[in-house]
Amino acid sequence: MREISLHLLDIAENSVAAGASSISIGVEEDYHKDLLAASVIDNGKGMDPDTAEKVMDPFFTSRTTRNVGLGIPLFKAAAEACDGQLNIFSTPGIGTTITITFKLSHIDRMPLGDLSSTFLSLLIAYPKIHWTFLYKVYSNDQADSGKEFFFDDTEVKNELQDVSLCDPEILKYFRQIFETGILETKITQ
Amino acid sequence: MTAIKSLDDLKRIREEALAKKQLKTSTGGIQVIVGMGTCGIAAGARDTMKAILTKIETDNISGIVVTQTGCIGLCEKEPIVQVVIGEAPKVTYGKVNPDIAKRIISEHVVDGKVIQDYVIEGI
Numbered sequence: 001m002r003e004i005s006l007h008l009l010d011i012a013e014n015s016v017a018a019g020a021s022s023i024s025i026g027v028e029e030d031y032h033k034d035l036l037a038a039s040v041i042d043n044g045k046g047m048d049p050d051t052a053e054k055v056m057d058p059f060f061t062s063r064t065t066r067n068v069g070l071g072i073p074l075f076k077a078a079a080e081a082c083d084g085q086l087n088i089f090s091t092p093g094i095g096t097t098i099t100i101t102f103k104l105s106h107i108d109r110m111p112l113g114d115l116s117s118t119f120l121s122l123l124i125a126y127p128k129i130h131w132t133f134l135y136k137v138y139s140n141d142q143a144d145s146g147k148e149f150f151f152d153d154t155e156v157k158n159e160l161q162d163v164s165l166c167d168p169e170i171l172k173y174f175r176q177i178f179e180t181g182i183l184e185t186k187i188t189q
Numbered sequence: 190m191t192a193i194k195s196l197d198d199l200k201r202i203r204e205e206a207l208a209k210k211q212l213k214t215s216t217g218g219i220q221v222i223v224g225m226g227t228c229g230i231a232a233g234a235r236d237t238m239k240a241i242l243t244k245i246e247t248d249n250i251s252g253i254v255v256t257q258t259g260c261i262g263l264c265e266k267e268p269i270v271q272v273v274i275g276e277a278p279k280v281t282y283g284k285v286n287p288d289i290a291k292r293i294i295s296e297h298v299v300d301g302k303v304i305q306d307y308v309i310e311g312i
Contacts, residue, residue, distance in 0.1 A: 001231050010230050017259055071227040114235075121238045125225070125257035159199050167206040168249045171242055173199060 003113025004038060004102075007075045011040040011098055012122055014071065016129065018044025018096065023122075026134040027115065029104060031187065032142050036084075036102040036109065043095040052090045075100060082106035116178035123153060123174060127165050130154065133178075137185050149181035209251050219253045219298055224269035226260030232267035233286065240287030241270075244294040253298060266309055272297055283309040 001007055008025055015023045020042035027038045047055070058073040076086040084101035102109045119133045136148040156174075163170065223229070223238045241255055263269060266283030270293060273279045280303055282293060289307055296302050 006230050006235060009225070009235060010227050013225050013227075013230075013257070013259060016257075114239075117235055117239045120242065121225070121235055121257070124242060124255055125223070125238070155196065156199060159196055160203055163203050163206045164252075164254065166242075166245065166253055166255050167202075167209075167251055168246045169202045169206060170199075171246045173202055175242070175246070 015042035020044035
């Protein structure tokens with residue numbers, strides 16, 4: 001996987017599989033601190049400390065269809081190769097938080113990639129889950145308070161009620177919100 | 190093209206979608222499922238998903254439910270797309286790139302013709 005946003009999609013799929021009813025994805029790029037930090041926070045079934053340790057191991061998986069799980073180990077290795085780290089905080093019955101950091105300017109850092117497609121895929125595919133998405137960017141200026149795109153689906157879902165998110169006009173509505181919001185927040189170097 | 194972003198716009202879109210819904214009630218449920226396990230994502234499933242959503246948007250097709258599933262144990266066949274139309278048996282497609290995904294929507298979902306070349310048999 002050659003994009004951070006693909007890995008975030010992968011981690012969020014784990015949260016869905018863990019039975020989460022609420023999932024938050026956040027990405028922050030800080031040009032002053034030279035740091036890219038991302039997190040996926042869910043209220044799924046969580047893991048005990050032993051399991052949370054084991055998911056870092058490529059030869060551990062909770063899945064029954066095959067016996068290797070590469071998602072988290074590969075993402076962790078990618079972060080560590082870029083002066084960053086991946087951490088898992090998990091409590092059984094409460095949920096799991098995964099945080100990851102990269103040195104923003106590291107030559108080996110994979111691109112953030114198509115974050116809007118990751119957000120759109122998840123929102124549409126899992127309409128019963130409460131999603132919040134954050135993309136925040138701080139410029140090189142130390143005093144910069146940052147620019148952000150924040151999306152919480154509560155209000156729009158209340159508005160839509162029983163209408164499917166897969167309706168073509170509604171798809172267009174969300175696609176434009178994500179694409180425009182992320183584009184306007186991004187700093188192109 | 191004007192960007193639609195406000196909640197008022199969403200209200201209007203919702204009314205329009207509801208009106209459309211009343212026109213076609215007896216089509217039966219159509220479900221399109223994209224495999225989005227680590228294996229699927231690494232093989233390009235997000236682009237496949239995006240192509241499906243774009244096709245629905247550009248061809249203005251209502252009544253499809255697009256969802257995702259995890260690894261189904263056929264990692265070498267990813268990206269995998271499954272189509273379920275009403276009571277008909279589930280059809281599973283393998284190696285679905287964005288172009289094939291668009292064909293699945295127009296030929297199978299809209300016109301009802303299964304694209305045999307990409308079907309994974311025996312599932």
